[in-house]
Amino acid sequence: MKKKVVVFGCGLVGRVIVRDLSRDDELSVTVVDRSESALESVERLPLAERLVTDLSDPTELARVASRHDLVVGALPGFLGFASLRSVIDVGVPYVDISFMPEDPLLLHEAAVSKGVTAVVDCGVAPGMSNLIVGRAASTFDRLERVLILVGGLPVLRMWPFEYKAVFSPIDVIEEYTRPARFVEYGRIVEREALSEAELVDLPGVGTLEAFNTDGLRSIAKTIKAPFMKEKTLRYPGHIEKMRMMREAGFFGTEPIDVGGVSVRPIDVTSRLMFPKWKMQPTDRDLTVMRVVIDGYRGDRLLRTTYDLLDHFEEGAGESSMSRTTGFPCAIAVRLILDGTITTTGVLPPEVLGPDPRVYNALMQGLESRGVRFRESVEELSLHQA
Amino acid sequence: MKKKVVVFGCGLVGRVIVRDLSRDDELSVTVVDRSESALESVERLPLAERLVTDLSDPTELARVASRHDLVVGALPGFLGFASLRSVIDVGVPYVDISFMPEDPLLLHEAAVSKGVTAVVDCGVAPGMSNLIVGRAASTFDRLERVLILVGGLPVLRMWPFEYKAVFSPIDVIEEYTRPARFVEYGRIVEREALSEAELVDLPGVGTLEAFNTDGLRSIAKTIKAPFMKEKTLRYPGHIEKMRMMREAGFFGTEPIDVGGVSVRPIDVTSRLMFPKWKMQPTDRDLTVMRVVIDGYRGDRLLRTTYDLLDHFEEGAGESSMSRTTGFPCAIAVRLILDGTITTTGVLPPEVLGPDPRVYNALMQGLESRGVRFRESVEELSLHQA
Numbered sequence: 001m002k003k004k005v006v007v008f009g010c011g012l013v014g015r016v017i018v019r020d021l022s023r024d025d026e027l028s029v030t031v032v033d034r035s036e037s038a039l040e041s042v043e044r045l046p047l048a049e050r051l052v053t054d055l056s057d058p059t060e061l062a063r064v065a066s067r068h069d070l071v072v073g074a075l076p077g078f079l080g081f082a083s084l085r086s087v088i089d090v091g092v093p094y095v096d097i098s099f100m101p102e103d104p105l106l107l108h109e110a111a112v113s114k115g116v117t118a119v120v121d122c123g124v125a126p127g128m129s130n131l132i133v134g135r136a137a138s139t140f141d142r143l144e145r146v147l148i149l150v151g152g153l154p155v156l157r158m159w160p161f162e163y164k165a166v167f168s169p170i171d172v173i174e175e176y177t178r179p180a181r182f183v184e185y186g187r188i189v190e191r192e193a194l195s196e197a198e199l200v201d202l203p204g205v206g207t208l209e210a211f212n213t214d215g216l217r218s219i220a221k222t223i224k225a226p227f228m229k230e231k232t233l234r235y236p237g238h239i240e241k242m243r244m245m246r247e248a249g250f251f252g253t254e255p256i257d258v259g260g261v262s263v264r265p266i267d268v269t270s271r272l273m274f275p276k277w278k279m280q281p282t283d284r285d286l287t288v289m290r291v292v293i294d295g296y297r298g299d300r301l302l303r304t305t306y307d308l309l310d311h312f313e314e315g316a317g318e319s320s321m322s323r324t325t326g327f328p329c330a331i332a333v334r335l336i337l338d339g340t341i342t343t344t345g346v347l348p349p350e351v352l353g354p355d356p357r358v359y360n361a362l363m364q365g366l367e368s369r370g371v372r373f374r375e376s377v378e379e380l381s382l383h384q385a
Numbered sequence: 386m387k388k389k390v391v392v393f394g395c396g397l398v399g400r401v402i403v404r405d406l407s408r409d410d411e412l413s414v415t416v417v418d419r420s421e422s423a424l425e426s427v428e429r430l431p432l433a434e435r436l437v438t439d440l441s442d443p444t445e446l447a448r449v450a451s452r453h454d455l456v457v458g459a460l461p462g463f464l465g466f467a468s469l470r471s472v473i474d475v476g477v478p479y480v481d482i483s484f485m486p487e488d489p490l491l492l493h494e495a496a497v498s499k500g501v502t503a504v505v506d507c508g509v510a511p512g513m514s515n516l517i518v519g520r521a522a523s524t525f526d527r528l529e530r531v532l533i534l535v536g537g538l539p540v541l542r543m544w545p546f547e548y549k550a551v552f553s554p555i556d557v558i559e560e561y562t563r564p565a566r567f568v569e570y571g572r573i574v575e576r577e578a579l580s581e582a583e584l585v586d587l588p589g590v591g592t593l594e595a596f597n598t599d600g601l602r603s604i605a606k607t608i609k610a611p612f613m614k615e616k617t618l619r620y621p622g623h624i625e626k627m628r629m630m631r632e633a634g635f636f637g638t639e640p641i642d643v644g645g646v647s648v649r650p651i652d653v654t655s656r657l658m659f660p661k662w663k664m665q666p667t668d669r670d671l672t673v674m675r676v677v678i679d680g681y682r683g684d685r686l687l688r689t690t691y692d693l694l695d696h697f698e699e700g701a702g703e704s705s706m707s708r709t710t711g712f713p714c715a716i717a718v719r720l721i722l723d724g725t726i727t728t729t730g731v732l733p734p735e736v737l738g739p740d741p742r743v744y745n746a747l748m749q750g751l752e753s754r755g756v757r758f759r760e761s762v763e764e765l766s767l768h769q770a
Contacts, residue, residue: 241629244545
């Protein structure tokens, strides 16, 4: 009997997940979107159903979820938390990549009491970054420092922005304005977004600029390490322009009066700038990530570095951001359905990392899909010669 | 019998001119502004009159002009042409620094037929730059190349703009958007504003960025040289931000729809950015200009370079831009009244430059007010060793 999986949302990432799952003979895949044209993008796939319905209606969402063995959440972030709550309520396993602004761990107890496994933030970053940190935490005696650098970028650098939004542009601006939370000396500290820009050389992409963003999410709570920081990567120069715009008020969300008319600066900025940030059909993207973990094994201080560089896939026409976000999710679906993941509760990937079966399945599953992490280890000498 | 001079406009430059003229026992000075508070800035000076009236009314303007021996135009640029026309009509000599957008030479014939001397663009650039070029044109057998670099800058470079508007900020944006006209191979060519940014080291200010602006004005017509170009100077980095904003549409003058509301991007930008560009009472400015003239004397190719660096004057609290713009105008007033300048017509300063009495009086007059040009000459070898 085939397992019935439903994918909520047929956006750029959703359709990669649908395509991946539909290759699996053991699965019966349904995809739901309120837009018929979004569903047309997967009309050639052998799916159980393509369902046009509005999942912002909780009753409808619960009704669809309850008819399936597992739900994949690939909805816009603002619908993520409500979707997670509804799916937990109806007692169906869940894997989510919606990047919800709320803290999904608030629903952990609810999920445990319903006996539901709900893997959240199961993309690339958050996602694979969390898994790697969780794995490292279990293999080191003690973590000292975690640094996550990640960026989704156009291959071609085009003046003036040298950037295209590989996901919702308003969420990009949100990254540029929300204060960044880090861990320093074991405590949460706040830094201005876009602060502490530094140049980093990364294999295959050259020199990028890394700056503070609020991306630690759950690992700030679930992982114990005195220093943890997440930074976003862009081509050098982009951030200086974004800081200028933010400083001058162009990202402001409070209405201002302009010759008797009231407008929000961010709305004007979105209207002018976002068309220029839009990925065009001929645009190609890449995803670059580096995770650096310093920790002790006995009295040896080791540094493990994981590097990812992924490109747009010409065959399927899948953007790198969709691939690197959708594949971990599609793999996690199988790990729940085949009983590899049995823990109940709301589970960010760092909680799954210590289990070598889960870790290896995700790493190998990605590798078989062409997404490869390079891992290197070096010993940090504590005593200068 | 004292000569009666009236100054139209008591803005930042107008009041410097009024102060300068009021020191002269042979002059009876009146100043006119529609704003009483603007006139308060000169209330301690021994003036004939401080007159509150609206000079955008041509009848009133002509009435006031006709009661004086000379009129100084220090009105906003948009009133400049109308003011010039009215003063010519009533047959009174005129010196103007309004930087009118129209071509004042269109009124030349009218001025000649009325027997009026009207010196226009009589500030620093346009102004002293024109005078210098006109002088050079008369002392060389043939000009090859004219380059004018000029900028009014805050002394302190403050992120992100590293700029304060030393005159009307909307005129600054106009400089950043209006195509720049140059002379190349003797023909007028157009370049995008802000284009061809290059770094220039200037004595006492360090490295600045020079970029194309539309500043040749009358000398594009009055001076014969195969290559002529004007560029504006800013601290490096400013222009990249301005180009980005222009490119993204933030300087757009056509209304756009933002969530059902119609606004002009430039109005939103002005509302957000101009407060940050405003010179504060503690801000200090500088004016930097370099004029480079290559030309032949016989078969020798010579390069003459004029450098100006002027600072805010603490004693009188006069900004450098007001000083360097107002002083040439105040000196030209004397040269008309004492009969040194007798030519009739609309005269940009390059037309006056060939007369050594006028040239020297302006240069020495500026020097006595602390505004000094450094002149250097070198021979350009046409044959490599």
